[in-house]
Amino acid sequence: MEFVPFQESMVEAGAKLLWGNYRALRGKGLTLLPQRFEELDSAQEALHRLLAQPRTMGLAAFLKGELRAYLLGTPTVNSIRGRHVWIHPAGLGIDSSFSLELFRDLYARLGAIWVHNGFFDHFLLTLNEPAWLEPWLRVGFGYEQAHALLDLETLDFDHPPNPQITVRQGNKTDRTLVQSFYDIIPRQHAAAPVWGVALPEDLPEIYEGYGELLDEEGTTTWLAFLDGHPVGLHVYRTLWDGVDLLVPAGAARLTVASTREEARGRGVSSTLLSVALQDAYSKGFRVCETDWRITNLLSSRHWESKGFKEVARRLVRKVDPRIVWADGYNVLA
Ligand SMILES: CC(C)(COP(=O)(O)OP(=O)(O)OC[C@H]1O[C@@H](n2cnc3c(N)ncnc32)[C@H](O)[C@@H]1OP(=O)(O)O)[C@@H](O)C(=O)NCCC(=O)NCCS
Structure with missing residues (x-):
């Protein structure tokens, strides 16, 4: 060879x-x-x-x-x-x-x-x-991120009935409300066993970015309320390009999903997903794409149980930088 x-x-x-x-x-x-x-x-x-x-x-x-x-x-x-x-x-x-x-x-x-x-x-x-x-x-290499697709054609839109949950689309008056969710994913990703850093200097930018979600063309935000209190957020983006090996045409990307800690495990995200994808399907979308940290126990279990199928994985290899000088040739003598 x-x-x-x-x-x-x-x-x-x-x-x-x-x-x-x-x-x-x-x-x-x-x-x-x-x-x-x-x-x-x-x-x-x-x-x-x-x-x-x-x-x-x-x-x-x-x-x-x-x-x-x-x-x-x-x-x-x-x-x-x-x-x-x-x-x-x-x-x-x-x-x-x-x-x-x-x-x-x-x-x-x-x-x-x-x-x-x-x-x-x-x-x-x-x-x-x-x-x-x-x-x-x-x-x-080791596994870091899962990239997954959900077929909307076969989706069962029934969701666990929890009459305490109401869902509506976000609008421009919801800026502060949407921004109030900005630290949930960074904190989850910084926690065990993900241990993915959330750099302090990036957090203000993430906060601003959440506000801008409501102005973006092709982006839809959905908010969930439990007994009238805001507890959940999902954000979907239209994937415009048709050039990605991993993304089929007619795809919406689920880009943010966050439920406040005290409201988790009660069907908030499941309800948001169901309502948002029914709406997306009625508008012509046929696939939902998302990704998650494989070490995030909450999201990896949740999306798999919702029927997302892992089509790709990101792997990472981190080489010890000392290899440049600790190479078996340098001898301290
Ligand atoms: C992942 C996340 C969005 C899930 O939100 P959630 O509102 O707790 O999700 P649900 O309550 O709909 O479902 C969670 C579990 O509760 C259970 N559940 C759902 N509805 C229920 C109900 N009415 N009663 C009792 N249990 C219920 C289900 O068994 C479900 O199991 P699953 O996770 O294996 O699907 C949430 O854990 C979260 O915000 N995590 C931190 C941020 C994060 O990791 N975001 C994802 C980034 S990719």
């Missing part, structure tokens, strides 16, 4: 691998994913888009002059995640007659370049199928 940098000229061959993998995985129970990427043109377009992102780099595995597998990653720098690399859904492809083990070889070689350049945190977003994920677990 020969390993060479991935070039634009390899897109056609790469798209064939991506297309083949996508088709096979979609056939293994991920049929809610968009069928569009079972067309070669769409797979090719996805690869072109990925390569057009600044700093995207990759490695290709060739045998007997043919592309057998590739791995593409995008080194990125921002204040939330620092120096890190994204491997997007279109960033990996393999000839189905080869062992998925080849991904481990590609990662070892490409990852070495990232680590050498101070990119220690590696994120991989890919389709959710046990055998497909296995090689990544075996190079030290």
Whole structure:
């Protein structure tokens, strides 16, 4: 096997691998994913888009002059995640007659370049199928986020009857009320066993962002009241683009779901979901998309029990930065 940098000229061959993998995985129970990427043109377009992102780099595995597998990653720098690399859904492809083990070889070689350049945190977003994920677990990745779809065509809109709960759509006069929910998700995500940091300097921005939800085109907020007191919020966004490998057409994204602690476990979120999705269905939406931290016990259990099906997972590998100098060659003597 020969390993060479991935070039634009390899897109056609790469798209064939991506297309083949996508088709096979979609056939293994991920049929809610968009069928569009079972067309070669769409797979090719996805690869072109990925390569057009600044700093995207990759490695290709060739045998007997043919592309057998590739791995593409995008080194990125921002204040939330620092120096890190994204491997997007279109960033990996393999000839189905080869062992998925080849991904481990590609990662070892490409990852070495990232680590050498101070990119220690590696994120991989890919389709959710046990055998497909296995090689990544075996190079030290762990599950972080679930991406899921709910088929509105088959949804049973019945919800647990709790006559104490009333639900209505939010409007511009609800700004302060919607903003009052702003810290529920950050606090839940900072708590055990998620332990995802909620940076103090980000909280004012999140507060402002909640207020702006009511002004956004294509965004719908729903509020729930228990005995007349506001206790729950759901926010849905229309997904406009039709270019994402993970998002089918006619999809609404459930982007915020929060129930005040004292009102949890009484059907608030279930009622909001049911009312909001009935409304979305009547407006032509056919799928609801959402994501959650796999370590968030509340949301991961809740969305699964509501029928959301995990179609993709984000995995993360965090390399100990000391590896740059604690490499077995430096001896303190
Ligand atoms: C996840 C979350 C939104 C769920 O909200 P909730 O209002 O407690 O949800 P519900 O009461 O409808 O359902 C919760 C459980 O209560 C039970 N329940 C629902 N209605 C009930 C009723 N009338 N009587 C008794 N129990 C009931 C169900 O068994 C349900 O189980 P499930 O979670 O496995 O589906 C809430 O826990 C929350 O705000 N968490 C913190 C923020 C967060 O994590 N948000 C999600 C980010 S992705």
